[in-house]
Amino acid sequence: MSIFKKLFGKESKKEDSQTSLNGFSTYEKPDWYSLNELLSLHAGLSLEKQLIFGDVIGDNSWQFDMGSGTISFGDNLTFPVQVIGSLSFNDNSWMWGWANAQSGIPEHLLEQSMQLKSIGEEKKVKELVEGHFSVEENFEHKIGMIACGYFSSKSYYCANYGQGTLVVTIDSDQIPAIEKSRLEKVITVFPQLIGNIELNHKEAFVNYLIDRGFQLKVEEDKIEGLNGGKLIVGEFDQLSRLKSLNGKL
Structure with missing residues (x-):
């Protein structure tokens, strides 16, 4: 079974018609077992x-x-x-x-x-x-x-x-919340994450984009995220390791 069917078998039914036509959909986070x-x-x-x-x-x-x-x-x-x-x-x-x-x-x-x-x-x-x-x-x-x-x-x-x-x-109001409009932070934060913590790059990337409010287009070796006209693209190898990360922000 494709990992994407396992991870993303549950899509939101409230999809924007324009982004749906372009292949982007709203995904929910998957269940977890480990x-x-x-x-x-x-x-x-x-x-x-x-x-x-x-x-x-x-x-x-x-x-x-x-x-x-x-x-x-x-x-x-x-x-x-x-x-x-x-x-x-x-x-x-x-x-x-x-x-x-x-x-x-x-x-x-x-x-x-x-x-x-x-x-x-x-x-x-x-x-x-x-x-x-x-x-x-x-x-x-x-x-x-x-x-x-x-x-x-x-x-x-x-x-x-x-x-x-x-x-x-x-938890404290003294700590600023994440600025949701600063989508470019994904480009700088994610490489730091995978450079320091051992985890599945592809799964972590998708869930990070979901947390950041992106709609997704999911392929076996590429994940595209769209939010407010801004696009982030991650490409992965057969072991789910990140090969490239780019954005049109």
Whole structure:
């Protein structure tokens, strides 16, 4: 079966007649059955949010206050957080926040972590239900991207505390929202994503375009996105790796 039939078998019935005639259609995001598929659903937009957040905090160091449930950067930036989990540098292992009983994390800071466990149980995704396990490089960023996207958070943050990294999601009106009109950001953000995170390029690209409000024309080796007269085209090899990315913006 074609991957596109699997991924995009459910099209919106509310299609613009002009773009439909040109071969473009409105697609919904597919269901997911693994951690990697869940990552592909959210990675593009989550990285764009992360880059915005990086501009907000600059070079300020961080400080986590578990009592108030906040993380601060410098003297003027304080944000509420949800604790997702942590990565240990000692053995390169991941521990979910809900499994870290010895840290005494308040339950109200673990709501998202617990929800990820719950959907993992429903979907039978072992990485979401095992409390502590060995992981590969950049796993903490993958989880941050998943949580940020799944919960529609403003950003995630990986706080390096020397022996490991604490992963949190952040929501605050102090963090600017994505500028929907700046469609050219896809051209700069997506190459950064695939250059740093291992994932299916084609699936992640399609889901990023869906998040950015594009209508799509889907072919086996090419994905075209149209939004407000602006066109973005990604070409892929037989292994779904990006070969070229261009835009008429």
